[in-house]
Amino acid sequence: MRSFKAAALVGGMILGATAGVATAQDAVTLNVWSDTPRLTMFDLYDKTHDGVTLNVTTVAPADLIAKIQLALQAKSEIPDVIFMSDIGYTAQLSTRRSNYLMDLTDQVPQALQDEFYPNGNSPCHVNGKLLCLRNDLAHMIVWYDKDAMAALGQPVPTTWEEFQKLGEALGPKGYVLGSAVESFPLYSYLVSDGCDLVMPVEGKEDTVKIDLTTEACLKPARMVDTMIANGSLSKVGTFEPDFVNLAKTGKVPLMVGPTWFGEYVIKPTYEWPAGKLVAALPLKWDDQSQPLTWSWGGGTYGGWKDTAHPAEVVDLITWMATDVANQTEAVTLPAHRPSAEAWGARLKADSYYASPDVFDVEVAAAAFSHPGYTSLRFVVSDAIAKVVVQGLSSGGTVEGALPALQAELINLAKLNGYTFE
Amino acid sequence: MSTRTAPMRLNLGRFVVYATLAFAVCFYGIPLLWLFVAGTRSEASLLSDPPFALGTWEAFTRTWNNLTSYNNFQIVSWATNSLIYSIGGVLLSLAASIPGGYALALSEFPGRKLILLLTLIAMITPSTAVVLPIFLEMNLLGLSNTYAGMILASGFFPFGVYLTYVYFSTSLPKGVMDSARVDGCNRFQLFTRIALPLARPIIALVAFFSFLAIWSNYFLAFVLLSDDKLYNLPVGLTALVSGSGALSNLPSNDVPIKKPEVVLAAILVVLPVLLIFMAAQRFVRSGMLSGAEKG
Numbered sequence: 051m052r053s054f055k056a057a058a059l060v061g062g063m064i065l066g067a068t069a070g071v072a073t074a075q076d077a078v079t080l081n082v083w084s085d086t087p088r089l090t091m092f093d094l095y096d097k098t099h100d101g102v103t104l105n106v107t108t109v110a111p112a113d114l115i116a117k118i119q120l121a122l123q124a125k126s127e128i129p130d131v132i133f134m135s136d137i138g139y140t141a142q143l144s145t146r147r148s149n150y151l152m153d154l155t156d157q158v159p160q161a162l163q164d165e166f167y168p169n170g171n172s173p174c175h176v177n178g179k180l181l182c183l184r185n186d187l188a189h190m191i192v193w194y195d196k197d198a199m200a201a202l203g204q205p206v207p208t209t210w211e212e213f214q215k216l217g218e219a220l221g222p223k224g225y226v227l228g229s230a231v232e233s234f235p236l237y238s239y240l241v242s243d244g245c246d247l248v249m250p251v252e253g254k255e256d257t258v259k260i261d262l263t264t265e266a267c268l269k270p271a272r273m274v275d276t277m278i279a280n281g282s283l284s285k286v287g288t289f290e291p292d293f294v295n296l297a298k299t300g301k302v303p304l305m306v307g308p309t310w311f312g313e314y315v316i317k318p319t320y321e322w323p324a325g326k327l328v329a330a331l332p333l334k335w336d337d338q339s340q341p342l343t344w345s346w347g348g349g350t351y352g353g354w355k356d357t358a359h360p361a362e363v364v365d366l367i368t369w370m371a372t373d374v375a376n377q378t379e380a381v382t383l384p385a386h387r388p389s390a391e392a393w394g395a396r397l398k399a400d401s402y403y404a405s406p407d408v409f410d411v412e413v414a415a416a417a418f419s420h421p422g423y424t425s426l427r428f429v430v431s432d433a434i435a436k437v438v439v440q441g442l443s444s445g446g447t448v449e450g451a452l453p454a455l456q457a458e459l460i461n462l463a464k465l466n467g468y469t470f471e
Numbered sequence: 472m473s474t475r476t477a478p479m480r481l482n483l484g485r486f487v488v489y490a491t492l493a494f495a496v497c498f499y500g501i502p503l504l505w506l507f508v509a510g511t512r513s514e515a516s517l518l519s520d521p522p523f524a525l526g527t528w529e530a531f532t533r534t535w536n537n538l539t540s541y542n543n544f545q546i547v548s549w550a551t552n553s554l555i556y557s558i559g560g561v562l563l564s565l566a567a568s569i570p571g572g573y574a575l576a577l578s579e580f581p582g583r584k585l586i587l588l589l590t591l592i593a594m595i596t597p598s599t600a601v602v603l604p605i606f607l608e609m610n611l612l613g614l615s616n617t618y619a620g621m622i623l624a625s626g627f628f629p630f631g632v633y634l635t636y637v638y639f640s641t642s643l644p645k646g647v648m649d650s651a652r653v654d655g656c657n658r659f660q661l662f663t664r665i666a667l668p669l670a671r672p673i674i675a676l677v678a679f680f681s682f683l684a685i686w687s688n689y690f691l692a693f694v695l696l697s698d699d700k701l702y703n704l705p706v707g708l709t710a711l712v713s714g715s716g717a718l719s720n721l722p723s724n725d726v727p728i729k730k731p732e733v734v735l736a737a738i739l740v741v742l743p744v745l746l747i748f749m750a751a752q753r754f755v756r757s758g759m760l761s762g763a764e765k766g
Contacts (some may be wrong), residue, residue, distance in 0.1 A: 071547070074661075075649065083697075085713075085714035086710070086711060086714030086715050086726045086728070087715070087724035087725070087726050090543070090669055107697060107698055107699045108699045108711070108714060109697075109699075109710060109712050110706075110709045110712075110713035110714060111714060112713050112719075113693060113709070113710075113713070116693075117693075117697060120493040120603075120606060120694060121697065123607070124606065124607060124610040124615070126610055126615070127615070127616065127697045135714075186723075233552065241569070291517075291518045291519065294518045294519065295518075298519065308723075310723035313723075314722045314723045315722065318514075319514070319515075319518065346539075347723060348700070357549045369709075381723060381724045381725050382723050382724075
């Protein structure tokens with residue numbers, strides 16, 4: 051018996067020592083599912099962190115949810131860290147049936163969370179929990195051609211009322227100030243005065259407010275209808291050839307667009323010459339004290355709640371979203387303030403813009419980001435496309451489509467397990 | 472009088488036939504023509520120039536370089552994977568379909584009708600309905616994310632069994648088989664020495680359809696593969712195009728995959744099938760017509 055105990059003790063010591071050696075030598079391997087643009091950032095983490103090896107797989111953003119559900123079902127090949135290009139994925143991956151995301155509320159220090167721009171992490175807060183960290187901001191601002199506006203003798207609007215007046219002046223002359231048939235711009239107009247177009251109710255889990263009968267919804271809807279009627283809001287999308295041709299030929303002197311529009315649409319697709327493009331703060335309504343601006347995009351990082359390496363997962367997510375050196379090279383405006391400040395130097399030095407304050411405008415506008423830009427288990431913009439945009443194409447109006455949109459959204463909310471007020 | 476009106480009727484008939492054919496060629500051919508023309512154009516040209524404007528060699532080479540140099544020529548490894556899955560799957564489906572169809576056509580054994588019925592049911596069942604069970608099965612066997620798993624799953628081709636069954640039931644003269652039997656052929660020799668040499672058109676046809684199905688199969692590869700090094704062309708290109716935002720109006724990145732690269736990627740997926748069809752069309756046509764005339 052004594053010899054058995056001695057043998058067990060020696061065996062245990064050898065096993066323990068072996069395990070210790072293995073832990074010290076073996077790097078932790080994390081499986082990462084990324085989209086294409088984030089590959090270089092993950093690669094940089096891999097190269098700069100000796101203890102962690104990343105096994106990065108490119109997954110089509112639209113396929114992410116289905117692939118994770120399959121992996122969860124099979125209990126194999128589940129990624130430790132994912133990049134979510136759609137803010138809705140956070141809510142869709144934290145349901146009872148697809149319970150994937152790790153709660154980061156206590157994992158990411160509050161001081162670090164506070165370094166994000168106001169409402170920057172709104173899409174990551176689901177039912178009071180922080181389930182992801184935001185990579186980039188994409189709020190709507192005003193983009194305009196300085197020379198064209200001067201030649202037209204028109205002031206740059208600061209309010210939606212002035213925007214409508216500008217449309218009344220320029221629409222009949224063949225000028226266009228944006229699109230009325232693209233879901234996100236339309237969405238941004240509709241919520242600009244605080245319309246309750248599926249807004250989460252604070253303090254109540256899975257509860258949303260849907261009320262499109264208020265003046266806060268009707269007023270922007272009437273503005274869009276008026277501008278469609280006078281031709282200043284186009285009935286083709288901003289990426290369609292007809293709109294691109296208008297923009298190329300100087301017929302779009304000003305438009306409301308997300309922060310990435312200057313660099314990735316106006317410069318390469320609309321091909322505005324250098325020295326013309328200027329950014330201005332988001333518009334507000336006369337009765338608002340400050341603007342309320344919606345967003346169009348902005349990805350997030352999340353981790354698997356049952357990962358074998360939670361500390362490394364949190365470190366990777368945190369590094370991706372907040373490492374200043376990494377985010378300085380990011381393609382779009384970082385949501386993390388210190389990173390954004392470093393990132394902005396490039397924009398300030400870019401002679402393409404007519405004014406060096408584009409970055410300052412983008413950052414100042416971030417303060418007005420809509421707190422309702424959150425993650426939902428259904429896609430509101432799809433409902434807008436289905437009800438409002440289709441209605442417009444058959445001669446209807448935005449205002450006239452709001453009751454049908456409300457009914458559609460209530461149905462979607464119920465189907466997806468939300469209580470609505 | 473009647474000799475004068477007959478050519479009129481004939482001409483009108485011909486006109487209707489040719490008009491219908493011309494409409495069909497335009498309706499189905501124009502999108503394909505556009506695809507090949509658009510592959511030579513730049514992003515700006517795609518948005519501004521007329522639909523069938525020809526691009527430039529410079530634009531085409533730039534697009535080609537953008538597409539092929541992405542992530543260390545990953546598209547080449549996706550194409551290689553597609554080829555491996557297709558060849559492996561075709562061989563497997565032929566190995567199962569030809570003897571299977573032959574046995575069902577020329578042998579009487581208990582359960583034959585049931586197997587035929589099951590083949591028909593498997594043929595009309597949408598592939599999406601069986602993908603999840605296949606995924607779980609492969610996962611259980613440890614074959615998900617492997618070449619063997621993809622080839623094994625791709626080899627399931629009940630349509631090939633049915634085609635072969637129809638071919639052997641209708642095109643193989645009974646007399647030939649009987650003569651071979653009298654000359655001393657056993658069952659295996661009957662199949663290898665008589666049936667197989669006569670079955671070249673149907674082998675080509677099954678191989679063609681099987682290749683087509685596997686080469687363009689998105690869903691199976693999407694479900695079974697989560698390692699992008701093992702992706703086939705459809706899944707890899709979808710990941711690339713979707714990730715770059717080239718078509719989703721979220722182009723906020725520096726990935727050089729834009730609309731022209733998407734068009735070229737589509738051509739890359741279509742082209743091998745087109746070339747194989749052109750090379751094998753004699754076999755494919757004779758295989759399709761085999762059994763049309765009995766006796």
